Amino acid sequence: MTRAQLFEQILKKKSYLCVGLDTDPLKLPEHLMDTEDPVFEFNRQIVEATADLCVAYKPNIAFYEAQGPQGWVSLQKTLEVIPPDIFTIADAKRGDIGNTSELYARAFFQQMAFDSITVAPYMGADSVKPFLKQEGKWVILLALTSNAGSQDFQMLRLHDGHEEYLFEQVLRTSSDWATADQMMYVVGATRADYVQRVRQLIPNHFLLVPGVGAQGGSLAEISRLGMNQQCGLLVNSTRAIIYASSGKDFAEKARAAALEVQREMEALLEELLVR
């Protein structure tokens, strides 16, 4: 998917919502347990209930990997029921030496047909570039994550004349590896204080924003600080949507939760988007 196509979807749906499909087999509604593939059945109904309200789905790969080979089957089947005009993100946080990253690219872009993958920057250019070889496929690089541990290294100050933080150097260096048409960055909503510094370095790139809701980030705040002329934001919500109810009405309640976010996003787009 191209950046223009993604923006078109955002305008059409009046939404920049990404729904996280972190489907934990231990949290599934009981009535699904008799189905052949409960994880897939859960995802299928979530997608059916929310596809007109969001522009992206983001399965966190750990949840599938933890289930052994069957998990990969459930994931593949889930991908197949996501409408093709919705952006898909393999939240895998991979990254290895060149020939190995190429294999990960093969796994997520060919074996499976994801549009994008999250990648960790620590190993540098040759660990990231293999994911960029195919047009229309995206890297979403970790920059400033939403967890407490982001303080440990991402916020270290560098001895480089500017006294920048490490995450700023990650943005600066990696923005030479690909344009805003193939690279996005993870910036946690809990780090809103730093979003202006992020936007100084990368005004045009999309940001994938976790941390709204359960983790305490504010959708309005991150939107006011981070939105650009093509929206430039995909704001993720997982638990508040997919686990809105643990009963038979889980899909219906997921839709209601997604609708609430979409309406807030519609108002924010109306207010903030420079046309």
Add this chain to the structure above:
Amino acid sequence: MTRAQLFEQILKKKSYLCVGLDTDPLKLPEHLMDTEDPVFEFNRQIVEATADLCVAYKPNIAFYEAQGPQGWVSLQKTLEVIPPDIFTIADAKRGDIGNTSELYARAFFQQMAFDSITVAPYMGADSVKPFLKQEGKWVILLALTSNAGSQDFQMLRLHDGHEEYLFEQVLRTSSDWATADQMMYVVGATRADYVQRVRQLIPNHFLLVPGVGAQGGSLAEISRLGMNQQCGLLVNSTRAIIYASSGKDFAEKARAAALEVQREMEALLEELLVR
């Protein structure tokens, strides 16, 4: 496996060799292609041919993931034929927020019975600690990797009074998260210049050392600079061993290549190990 048990194996086998099982379906000897699971059959014969010469096996998970669900089946079967006194490393370079890292730990330590997993440090403490909850299971944290991209961020200088490199801060900070009984570090053989700095910070930890052979690192040099009283080194070799021949004699030639490394290691242990 405990550190004492690993050291006992090293003394018994006179070897600190780790064999990388980066099994690429495109590189398998032709005569294996008719077997039910060629990747597993290749691994089984490599393990049979080298198990008395090495103390660890390290499958790089990308190679299995790229094959879809079948890859995970081959990997699981491979793990089952590795003798229990050999240390197993899931070279997965994972790392995510706490509840997600817990799922990766479940995947590699419970679904599969690996002794250890490689983890990327960028997301900090709460992304690493979930892997340390089970005694006898290890984290092998990326510190200074063997690839060109290690220059991009790992070698950035910090504004911290010491003007340390980022990888040094990674060692310093993370060595508080676990002792040398549960944590090892990846330090590339191509970065021998920095091994003394590594040893000043972490004298007792094991280092997992890639980059000998094809990538240009020297076994003798890294051993002289990095060995400690309990050896403290696992030196990995992959291509020079598992692809020593692409013919029917691949296992025999793999054994010959492993034997050559083991003999060099035996001499180095004799020379360097402080008893």
